[in-house]
Amino acid sequence: MHGFLFSFLISLIVTALVIKTSSRHASFSADNDLSGPQKFHSHPVPRIGGVALLIAIVAGVGLVQVGRSTDPAALWLLLLCALPAFAGGLAEDLTKRVSPTRRLIFTAISAALGIWLLGGIIHRVDLPGIDFLLTFLPIAMLATVFTVVGIANAVNIIDGFNGLASMCVMMMLAALAYVAFQVGDTVVGTASLLTIGAVLGFFFWNFPAGLIFLGDGGAYLLGFLFAELSVLLIARNHSVSGLFPVL
Numbered sequence: 503m504h505g506f507l508f509s510f511l512i513s514l515i516v517t518a519l520v521i522k523t524s525s526r527h528a529s530f531s532a533d534n535d536l537s538g539p540q541k542f543h544s545h546p547v548p549r550i551g552g553v554a555l556l557i558a559i560v561a562g563v564g565l566v567q568v569g570r571s572t573d574p575a576a577l578w579l580l581l582l583c584a585l586p587a588f589a590g591g592l593a594e595d596l597t598k599r600v601s602p603t604r605r606l607i608f609t610a611i612s613a614a615l616g617i618w619l620l621g622g623i624i625h626r627v628d629l630p631g632i633d634f635l636l637t638f639l640p641i642a643m644l645a646t647v648f649t650v651v652g653i654a655n656a657v658n659i660i661d662g663f664n665g666l667a668s669m670c671v672m673m674m675l676a677a678l679a680y681v682a683f684q685v686g687d688t689v690v691g692t693a694s695l696l697t698i699g700a701v702l703g704f705f706f707w708n709f710p711a712g713l714i715f716l717g718d719g720g721a722y723l724l725g726f727l728f729a730e731l732s733v734l735l736i737a738r739n740h741s742v743s744g745l746f747p748v749l
Contacts, residue, residue, distance in 0.1 A: 504569070505692060506699040509562035513703025516554040521713050547712060549595050551704050552720025556581075556588060558700035566696075572688040579619045580693055580730065587612040587654060587726040592719030605658075605718060606651055612726050613650035617643055622733040624649060628744040646733060653732075654725030661721040665709030668701050668716065671724045675701075678731055681746060685739045690731050697727050 563581060567574040590608025594600035616622040624646045626633045636642045661667040675694040682691035701724065707713045716724070732747035 505562045505565050505571070506695040508565045509558045509696045509699035510703045512561040513554050513558035513700040514706055515703075516557050517551060517704050517707045517714055520548055520550060520554055521707060547715055549715040549717035550592070550719065551708065551714045551716045552588060552592060552595070552718075552723050554714075555697075555700045555704055555716075555720050555723060558703060559696050562696035562699060566692060572692045576620065576689045577693055577696075580616075580727070583612050583615040583619060583730065584723055584726050585612070586615070588719050588723040591658070591717065591722035595717040595719050600718075605722065606655060609651045609654045609722055609726060610647050612654075613647040613730070614643075616650065616730045616733070617646060620730070620734060622646065622730055622737055624733055624744075625737065626744045627748075633744075650726065650729040650733065653729035654722050657725030657728070658718060658721035661716050661718075664712040665705060667721060667724070668705045668708060671728055672698050672701050672705070674728055675731070678728070678735060678747075681742060682731075682735055682739075685741055687735065687739055690735050690738070693727070693731055697724070 560581060563574060563577045566572060566577060587609040590600060590605040594605060613622075623642050625636050625642055627636070636645060657667055657671060660670065675698050679691045679694035679698070682688075682694060704714070704716070704720070708715065736742050736744050736747065
């Protein structure tokens with residue numbers, strides 16, 4: 503709970519600083535496109551909310567490192583895995599020149615790192631036939647990468663309407679945290695709470711006023727974290743149904 507509150511406060515403060523200094527970095531950080539189908543703002547707004555989220559989550563993991571309330575190494579590895587997905591999205595936020603295909607490739611690299619460093623691989627979904635196919639490692643790896651990339655991209659797609667993506671992610675992560683702590687998985691539970699805290703601090707400024715946006719960096723970061731934590735929850739805990747993250 504301390505980590506949740508700490509990441510919330512850090513996110514709240516850093517997001518406020520980004521907004522307060524927006525006039526100094528608007529030339530590369532603001533969303534100046536006011537005509538798109540998902541555009542509801544009437545003036546340029548910073549789209550680098552993902553930076554505040556990452557800083558807040560890192561700070562939360564740092565607090566966990568000090569308190570040793572759970573395994574900090576796994577949390578640091580999770581953040582390491584998330585960096586390519588975040589970097590690809592942030593590059594688009596700053597340059598407006600990174601194609602969707604390239605962003606998906608960066609997210610696929612994050613998913614592959616999750617398999618390598620965290621053992622986050624889908625071996626079962628508790629559906630006959632599909633579970634048999636997932637016993638073959640190449641198929642399981644491809645299914646994992648495809649799933650993580652797809653979910654991360656889905657979060658990016660719903661980003662645009664104030665509060666929609668962040669609220670959806672918070673609700674889904676809350677469900678993951680509840681089940682994770684029920685089965686004693688403090689790594690997934692703690693990571694979920696830290697992310698919720700960071701998103702809530704951002705949400706305060708994003709909804710309803712729309713003073714800052716997640717941007718592609720924030721959307722891909724949150725999408726990857728939710729997807730990867732979902733995979734880890736069922737990979738690490740055989741008592742959790744493979745269908746739970748889908749629900």
